[in-house]
Amino acid sequence: MDLTLTPELAAFREEVRAFLAAHAEDYAGGAAREPLAWQRLLIEQGYAARTVPREYGGYGAAPDILKGRIIAEAFIAAGAPRGIANQGVSMLVPTLLEVGSEAQKRRWIGPTLRGEVVWCQGYSEPDAGSDLASLKTSAIEDGDDFVISGSKLWTSTAHLAQMMFALIRTEPQAPRHEGISYVLIPMDTPGIEVRPLKTMTGQAEFNEVFFTEVRVPKDQVVGGRGRGWFVANTTLKHERGMLGDPNATEARLNALIELMKTETVDGQRIVDHPVFRDRLMQLQARVFAMKFNGLRTLTDETAGLARLVVKLQGCELNHQLAALAIDALGELGVLYQDGPHLRAKGRWQWNYMFDLGLIIGGGTAQIQKNIIAERGLGLPREPSPAKA
Amino acid sequence: MRFALSEDQTLLQDSLRRALEQVAPLERVRRFADGAEATAPDVWAGLTELGLPGLLIDEAHGGLELGLLEAALAAEALGAVVAPAPFLGTAVLAPLALKLAGSAGQQAKWLPKLAAGEATAGVAISEPIAGARDGAGVEASGGRLDGTALFVIDAPGADLLVVADRVGGLHLVEAPPGPQPMSTIDATRRLSEVTFRDTMAEPLASGPALERLRDAAWVMLAADTLGAAQTMLDRAVAYAQERRQFGRVIGSFQAVKHLCAEMAAELEPARALVWYAAYAFDHAPDEAPLMAAHAKAHLSEIGRFIARTSTEVHGGVGMTDLLGLHYWFKRIGLNRQLLGGPERVREAAAKAQGLSAV
Numbered sequence: 001m002d003l004t005l006t007p008e009l010a011a012f013r014e015e016v017r018a019f020l021a022a023h024a025e026d027y028a029g030g031a032a033r034e035p036l037a038w039q040r041l042l043i044e045q046g047y048a049a050r051t052v053p054r055e056y057g058g059y060g061a062a063p064d065i066l067k068g069r070i071i072a073e074a075f076i077a078a079g080a081p082r083g084i085a086n087q088g089v090s091m092l093v094p095t096l097l098e099v100g101s102e103a104q105k106r107r108w109i110g111p112t113l114r115g116e117v118v119w120c121q122g123y124s125e126p127d128a129g130s131d132l133a134s135l136k137t138s139a140i141e142d143g144d145d146f147v148i149s150g151s152k153l154w155t156s157t158a159h160l161a162q163m164m165f166a167l168i169r170t171e172p173q174a175p176r177h178e179g180i181s182y183v184l185i186p187m188d189t190p191g192i193e194v195r196p197l198k199t200m201t202g203q204a205e206f207n208e209v210f211f212t213e214v215r216v217p218k219d220q221v222v223g224g225r226g227r228g229w230f231v232a233n234t235t236l237k238h239e240r241g242m243l244g245d246p247n248a249t250e251a252r253l254n255a256l257i258e259l260m261k262t263e264t265v266d267g268q269r270i271v272d273h274p275v276f277r278d279r280l281m282q283l284q285a286r287v288f289a290m291k292f293n294g295l296r297t298l299t300d301e302t303a304g305l306a307r308l309v310v311k312l313q314g315c316e317l318n319h320q321l322a323a324l325a326i327d328a329l330g331e332l333g334v335l336y337q338d339g340p341h342l343r344a345k346g347r348w349q350w351n352y353m354f355d356l357g358l359i360i361g362g363g364t365a366q367i368q369k370n371i372i373a374e375r376g377l378g379l380p381r382e383p384s385p386a387k388a
Numbered sequence: 389m390r391f392a393l394s395e396d397q398t399l400l401q402d403s404l405r406r407a408l409e410q411v412a413p414l415e416r417v418r419r420f421a422d423g424a425e426a427t428a429p430d431v432w433a434g435l436t437e438l439g440l441p442g443l444l445i446d447e448a449h450g451g452l453e454l455g456l457l458e459a460a461l462a463a464e465a466l467g468a469v470v471a472p473a474p475f476l477g478t479a480v481l482a483p484l485a486l487k488l489a490g491s492a493g494q495q496a497k498w499l500p501k502l503a504a505g506e507a508t509a510g511v512a513i514s515e516p517i518a519g520a521r522d523g524a525g526v527e528a529s530g531g532r533l534d535g536t537a538l539f540v541i542d543a544p545g546a547d548l549l550v551v552a553d554r555v556g557g558l559h560l561v562e563a564p565p566g567p568q569p570m571s572t573i574d575a576t577r578r579l580s581e582v583t584f585r586d587t588m589a590e591p592l593a594s595g596p597a598l599e600r601l602r603d604a605a606w607v608m609l610a611a612d613t614l615g616a617a618q619t620m621l622d623r624a625v626a627y628a629q630e631r632r633q634f635g636r637v638i639g640s641f642q643a644v645k646h647l648c649a650e651m652a653a654e655l656e657p658a659r660a661l662v663w664y665a666a667y668a669f670d671h672a673p674d675e676a677p678l679m680a681a682h683a684k685a686h687l688s689e690i691g692r693f694i695a696r697t698s699t700e701v702h703g704g705v706g707m708t709d710l711l712g713l714h715y716w717f718k719r720i721g722l723n724r725q726l727l728g729g730p731e732r733v734r735e736a737a738a739k740a741q742g743l744s745a746v
């Protein structure tokens with residue numbers, strides 16, 4: 001293990017810091033209002049889409065984990081937003097890079113990275129949640145097209161998206177896992193209806209999506225017909241990495257520390273209260289563990305188990321950070337929506353609720369534990385599902 | 389000795405549950421939560437028929453003259469259906485304040501009206517109990533109050549306010565100033581900010597009344613959480629028997645079974661703790677502060693666990709508004725913080741038995 005920075009890397013770090021210092025104005029106020037402009041700037045500088053080849057709209061740098069880390073750390077330290085991290089950028093782009101056709105890469109990666117095309121992920125269905133392979137939304141062939149009917153559920157951001165990457169049963173005769181294709185579907189195709197679903201946060205973060213004879217050219221399949229299950233597993237890997245992202249968690253820890261330093265009860269700072277301070281320190285240790293675990297999974301090929309726990313631990317940790325923030329705020333912690341005493345626009349409560357959703361979404365905690373036990377620890381598999 | 393509810397207490401519980409099914413079904417709760425109504429008078433009227441407002445008020449003043457255990461059973465039933473009702477302030481804390489510290493005149497004036505459901509009362513005791521934030525706190529001098537009280541309970545439409553000042557003295561405010569709504573996660577109850585400016589107030593007798601009010605409030609919040617958590621557990625168990633994945637009901641997965649069992653294992657003993665804390669308030673006053681604190685803090689902890697776990701058992705649909713499960717989740721969340729979060733309350737538990745230097 002060697003974590004010293006070469007002079008070149010040290011210079012790179014200065015460069016990133018200088019960039020952030022020079023653009024503090026932009027991201028403090030501007031990036032919130034103009035995320036696309038901020039994103040374009042980040043791609044130009046190589047602080048977003050860093051390793052995506054230039055011909056597809058990325059920055060085109062060679063993969064360099066240490067530089068990636070330096071960028072992440074500098075952004076956290078400055079409290080600067082990392083640019084767009086939606087399902088398109090975090091899941092579809094890596095999938096296309098891995099298994100997309102040349103035409104698909106050229107068509108979709110650039111606009112997705114720049115935030116011009118927003119994607120949603122159409123996997124889950126009413127009867128296919130944890131048991132995703134039982135999905136029923138299906139296509140029949142008609143010349144060069146697929147004609148899709150069925151419905152998807154819990155589709156995040158479908159109400160904002162121009163495109164969906166979806167799992168569709170295209171080979172009805174094939175075994176469960178081999179009959180599914182990964183299809184790119186424009187959301188304005190006739191026959192698609194999106195109905196927002198309100199969640200416990202009071203907002204509609206996800207939707208029901210209904211398909212009635214939706215016509216999509218067959219060349220919108222990624223990775224080959226009937227290969228969707230395997231393509232999706234590529235994507236899921238990226239989703240779980242995104243959901244457990246230690247950088248986002250560390251940024252949140254910093255916000256919590258700030259909160260506990262500034263908030264007072266009866267004139268006493270919360271961080272001076274030994275019990276709250278101890279809870280904060282416990283969580284900080286876990287955040288550090290996940291941060292270094294993240295570094296390890298990037299650089300150590302033998303770290304299989306370390307990779308398998310990221311989604312479970314990362315999502316739990318985010319939820320716990322929000323829980324501590326609410327407890328630290330006490331009665332003020334239950335305020336929501338608006339009012340003169342509301343803190344951080346109610347973000348901590350929103351996180352506390354939405355992060356519980358993320359413990360469920362992208363593979364529930366129980367499913368994650370099954371994966372850790374079976375794939376990570378080699379325990380026998382759960383009894384296999386009945387034939388659907 | 390028998391550690392169980394009496395027949396009368398069970399009857400009270402049953403009739404309350406039945407009445408609540410009628411007056412506060414989930415559709416009614418939703419309408420209250422989504423709307424701008426400051427109070428739900430129809431719900432309160434239904435509960436008034438059962439005598440709920442006079443539960444703790446002596447018969448001479450038109451009440452049922454029951455104890456805090458009965459009030460806890462009522463709170464549990466209200467929590468179980470997340471009922472929008474001004475129970476804590478109007479039926480428990482205000483009558484208790486009058487009983488503990490009111491003059492004969494004050495009692496004669498207000499208790500009969502409260503018992504009959506003809507008046508409602510709000511209670512502003514947050515600052516001296518949960519700590520002062522954002523410059524809140526009420527100053528009393530010469531029969532006048534000044535300052536701001538946050539998280540005032542049952543203030544909308546109240547004819548009367550019981551107010552604790554900064555140093556713990558209690559006051560009665562007739563014709564209280566208009567409350568400002570405070571928007572919280574829990575839309576089934578209304579909390580308010582009330583500002584006093586040279587507001588006329590009658591002092592209530594001094595003494596340990598505020599501490600008694602605090603203990604009663606803690607037991608009530610614990611009982612409300614008990615009821616809400618029980619509903620969340622019941623719903624998780626029912627859902628686990630219904631929802632199928634991988635060709636079988638999810639309740640047949642040991643992981644899900646264990647989540648349900650853990651909830652039950654935490655909740656069942658807590659029921660006895662709440663009962664005892666309520667019983668001790670009337671019958672073992674020396675133990676009451678300790679038991680009330682533990683009931684409040686412990687139910688806060690397991691309430692949070694159950695709120696989360698039940699949601700998890702439901703998967704994605706637990707997150708949505710469709711089942712309304714979140715009303716229970718948020719009610720438990722508010723109970724946890726109101727009048728002190730568990731860390732603060734456990735300090736009081738330590739203090740109550742001399743385990744704390746300060």
Ligand SMILES: Cc1cc2nc3c(=O)[nH]c(=O)nc-3n(C[C@H](O)[C@H](O)[C@H](O)COP(=O)(O)OP(=O)(O)OC[C@H]3O[C@@H](n4cnc5c(N)ncnc54)[C@H](O)[C@@H]3O)c2cc1C
Pocket residue numbers: 120121122123124125126128129130131153154155156157206357358360361362363364365366367370382631632633634638641642643644700701702703704705707
């Ligand atoms: C906030 C949020 C955003 C989401 N976004 C998207 C999206 O953009 N696109 C998309 O396609 N989907 C999305 N989802 C759906 C998500 O992937 C599913 O909710 C999740 O996979 C669980 O499926 P389910 O909701 O049907 O729950 P179920 O599968 O019905 O699970 C219910 C309970 O049973 C347990 N369980 C099920 N099977 C087993 C087993 N074998 N062993 C042990 N326990 C088991 C679960 O752990 C859970 O506790 C989102 C969900 C949430 C909450």
